[in-house]
Amino acid sequence: MDTIFQGFISAFYLMAAFDPTLLQIIWLSLKVSGAALLLATLLGLPVGALLALKRLPWRGLILSVVNTGMGLPPVVVGLFVYLLFSRSGPMGFLELLYTPGAMIIAQFILAFPIVTSLSHTAIVNVNPIIRQAARVLGANPLQEALTIIREARYGIMTGGIAGLGRVTAEVGAVLMVGGNIAGYTRVMTTTIALETDKGEFALAIALGIILLGLSLMINVTLRAIQRWGRASSGVVLWD
């Protein structure tokens, strides 16, 4: 009991003092997860839109694969990325293993199916009459797609936020491909795991609190986006 109490006290000291190690770990977490999400959106949104708007062959199969990807176990992704970038692996020459680069790639693989799938759902759910309206108003196929994507933007943002939630919370993949090197590849979740192992609870507790706070912020934002989207959509077409 005493150690837990001591841990909390020290944790608050660390946070109150803006401990440089603490800040460095948080900053790296945000950078890695942010970059992974950016990549996942740059690729996932167009793929989701294509699946939603074009009658592609194999569409059903691709969607099933993507939806399965939403539940990928992070350690399996970690293993896969590890094999890919290990010294003897096919991408070994890039020497990315145990760098933030490898961590970004692993988290990108985790976020991509979520962003793709939720973008697809959001775009499919836009009333088809919107597409017809754009078409008779002279939109070419690209403008037509952009109009529909714009109407789906709140759903797409939900996908981005959900992806961010997933990657900031996962530990398995970044631990395996990042190696948890102090000051270089140590992020919030991996630090919590390591410090707990060492019996040094102060930093772990501080990071736990911050991680929970971050999760809370992500969820509050998500709800706000959804409420906001509902408030300004649809009504005209279906009332």
Place this chain on the structure above:
Amino acid sequence: MKIIVDIKKRLGSGKRVFGLEAAFSSDKDVVVLFGPSGAGKTLTLQAIAGLVTPDAGRIVVGNRVLFDSSRRIRVPARRRDVGYVFQEYALFPHLSVARNISFGLKHGWSWRLPLQERLRLEEVLEIFELTRVQDSLPRDLSGGQRQRVGLARALIRRPKLLLLDEPFSALDALLRAKMRQELLRIKERFTIPVMLITHDPEDVAALAETLVVYDHGRVRQIMADTQEFAPEQLAVSLSSLIPAPSL
């Protein structure tokens, strides 16, 4: 303006098949498609606008062939110069009134319009009495205002033909009478022929110059004598058309 429609289209599969075979032509300014729901009126309008491709046939508006299956002509919807006002208007819910209306003028990514088109937008906003609500979203408009946005959005592109799918069905009776008059004024002002769908005999009496009567995917009759369009007269003329249901 001469309008020729002669199309065939089958929809669905198995037991639930709908077949449309519609042929009519008119050189009047207001063509009314009249008939019960599910008779194929909207499908006809969609075919003229290019939203649906008929299996066979021909569509000519003015001197332009928009569709001809035998000559393999199919002008894409965006190049048909046809204005379409959807049932319930289908306004873009996240765009302001001004952006809804200028949607069809937009070129590329930006919302900035060249001076001439900006003036055109202002003019149209004024004609449709929408200047004061130009920054509002569709959900904040009244039914009549929404309809005017739908009309303005279609007309700002100077189409050669205006198609309206049940334009008055979402309005209450008072507003309906007013909007009929407004539609006639717009038709004069923009010198544009109009084709509209209705099942309201009042619309027929007030607007029709050519009446095309639909039933079960077929055109039952084409009437061009406005004498026959008075509501009580219409009931008489149509009673012979719609056969009593066989039991």
